[in-house]
Amino acid sequence: MLSKRLIACLDVRDGKLAKSVKFIDTRDIGDPVEKAREYYEDGLDELVFYDITASSDKRNIMLDVVEKVAEQVFIPLSVGGGVRSVADATDLRLAGAEKINVNSAAVQRPALISECAEAIGDQNIVLSMDIRRVERNKEFPSGYEIVINGGRTPMGIDALEWALKGEKLGAGELVINSIDADGTRDGYELTLTALLAQAVRIPVIASGGAGKPEHLYDVLTTGKADAALVASMVHYGDYTVSELKQYLHDQGVKMRMSW
Amino acid sequence: MFPDDEIVSALPRVVMGETLAVIIDYDAGNLRSVQRACAEIGLEAEITADPERVKQADRVIFPGVGAAGSAMRSLCRRGMDVALKTVIDSGRPVLGICLGLQISLDRSEENNQRTLGFIPGDVRRFRFDNPELKIPHMGWNEVRVLKPHPLLEGIEAGDEFYFVHGYFPQPQDQADVYAVTEYESEFASAIARGNYFATQFHPEKSGRVGLRLLAKFKDWDGRC
Numbered sequence A: 001m002l003s004k005r006l007i008a009c010l011d012v013r014d015g016k017l018a019k020s021v022k023f024i025d026t027r028d029i030g031d032p033v034e035k036a037r038e039y040y041e042d043g044l045d046e047l048v049f050y051d052i053t054a055s056s057d058k059r060n061i062m063l064d065v066v067e068k069v070a071e072q073v074f075i076p077l078s079v080g081g082g083v084r085s086v087a088d089a090t091d092l093r094l095a096g097a098e099k100i101n102v103n104s105a106a107v108q109r110p111a112l113i114s115e116c117a118e119a120i121g122d123q124n125i126v127l128s129m130d131i132r133r134v135e136r137n138k139e140f141p142s143g144y145e146i147v148i149n150g151g152r153t154p155m156g157i158d159a160l161e162w163a164l165k166g167e168k169l170g171a172g173e174l175v176i177n178s179i180d181a182d183g184t185r186d187g188y189e190l191t192l193t194a195l196l197a198q199a200v201r202i203p204v205i206a207s208g209g210a211g212k213p214e215h216l217y218d219v220l221t222t223g224k225a226d227a228a229l230v231a232s233m234v235h236y237g238d239y240t241v242s243e244l245k246q247y248l249h250d251q252g253v254k255m256r257m258s259w
Numbered sequence B: 001m002f003p004d005d006e007i008v009s010a011l012p013r014v015v016m017g018e019t020l021a022v023i024i025d026y027d028a029g030n031l032r033s034v035q036r037a038c039a040e041i042g043l044e045a046e047i048t049a050d051p052e053r054v055k056q057a058d059r060v061i062f063p064g065v066g067a068a069g070s071a072m073r074s075l076c077r078r079g080m081d082v083a084l085k086t087v088i089d090s091g092r093p094v095l096g097i098c099l100g101l102q103i104s105l106d107r108s109e110e111n112n113q114r115t116l117g118f119i120p121g122d123v124r125r126f127r128f129d130n131p132e133l134k135i136p137h138m139g140w141n142e143v144r145v146l147k148p149h150p151l152l153e154g155i156e157a158g159d160e161f162y163f164v165h166g167y168f169p170q171p172q173d174q175a176d177v178y179a180v181t182e183y184e185s186e187f188a189s190a191i192a193r194g195n196y197f198a199t200q201f202h203p204e205k206s207g208r209v210g211l212r213l214l215a216k217f218k219d220w221d222g223r224c
Helices: A031-041 A057-072 A086-095 A103-108 A111-120 A160-168 A190-199 A211-223 A243-249 B005-017 B029-039 B051-056 B066-077 B082-092 B206-221
Strands: A006-011 A016-021 A025-028 A045-050 A077-080 A099-102 A126-131 A145-147 A152-156 A174-177 A204-207 A229-230 B022-026 B045-048 B059-062 B094-097 B119-127 B137-142 B160-165 B167-171 B177-185 B183-194 B196-199
Touching: A006 A031, A006 A145, A006 A204, A006 A243, A016 A031, A025 A031, A031 A045, A031 A057, A031 A190, A045 B167, A057 A077, A057 A086, A086 A099, A086 A111, A103 A145, A103 B196, A111 A126, A111 A160, A126 A160, A145 A160, A152 A160, A160 A174, A160 A190, A160 B051, A174 A190, A174 B183, A190 A204, A190 A211, A204 B059, A211 A229, A211 A243, B022 B029, B029 B045, B029 B206, B051 B082, B059 B082, B059 B206, B066 B082, B137 B177, B160 B177, B160 B206, B167 B183
Parallel strands: A006 A045, A006 A229, A045 A077, A077 A099, A099 A126, A126 A174, A174 A204, A204 A229, B022 B045, B022 B059, B059 B094, B094 B196
Antiparallel strands: A006 A016, A016 A025, A126 A145, A145 A152, B119 B167, B137 B160, B177 B183, B183 B196
């Protein structure tokens, strides 16, 4: 039986680790390569790097980080943040990323998904979606809207519609990131996650809001997610990766328990 | 400094008793992750698109992700299919990974493609009535060893490996199946015949247990 996955997301700015809180303030919390290795050895199932470097001339720093991590971490490695073209995706793949996350650029130009899927394979292209809750109406039948630019720019696109379109264009996986829940540590957006997870046939990763182990349990059961993404709850040392996996395992969630 | 680079590069492996390991490059995926994992366990493997180099190799890794149709076209265009057959016939160890395994069978439902036919059988698409079973089969899943093989040594009940695939292998002869994995029903996740061994999962992305399998391959003499 397939295990649920625990994924840690490391936000990287100028080659250093940062964790966004409500997407506004960020502060450095360490060396990404060291952290990646630590989580890998503690049983992490998959690693995501998100490049939040503002200036594009510093983007090569990220390739360097990816390369160093890929040399010592032997689990799937996913990288996103600022991927705008097949060339960006290919560079990251060559540096050692398994999966490439696309987000804002795909909203602005959906063909990016199919181009990347064609170039690096469906299963390696992850559509990451930043989503906020809105009033359910004709424009937003699901009651959720796609936003970009770290949550600052609403796009007038219904989230469910975008998820289905992304799947059709060749995305192999979805990241559902709730802007409302992100950084709150109050739990994942379960309604949103379950809504999208049940609408698509591809795996779904829940993101945003994890603060306690119970939140992971909830999103992997009620929320129907295939994987739970955590950040601050492990970065600040409140919980370890293996503690979280042990908790989920004890609650009856199928997890990989030997590594 | 040296007049002939080729001789120089050939010297150490003769003198030191080292062997040449290659990873076949046919535009089918992220080969460097395979190369890095090999390096981690002390196997320096060369990535090559040159069939002659493959024919010279002492052991060969045949990886791959992507679609069966384009993979076959790319292999055959380079004459890599012939090179691979030569190595397999010679008894030298070959490790297939993921798509590498799938196109070693006779035929794939993906692109309705006729494939290499090293092992009798075909490749089928996952089809489920249960909408909760996602396609592709992506993530960590248990590999249950059916019978001993040198490369599967040390795998214990509960050990999981990383999978990403929408199609699964169906060898004709049950004797070729060495391990199975359950995704609604059981499918062959490791197959072998003689000096050829292949996994549906990705040992290079499967943490410690995956690295151990690669280390076993490094020391394997091609017999089981």
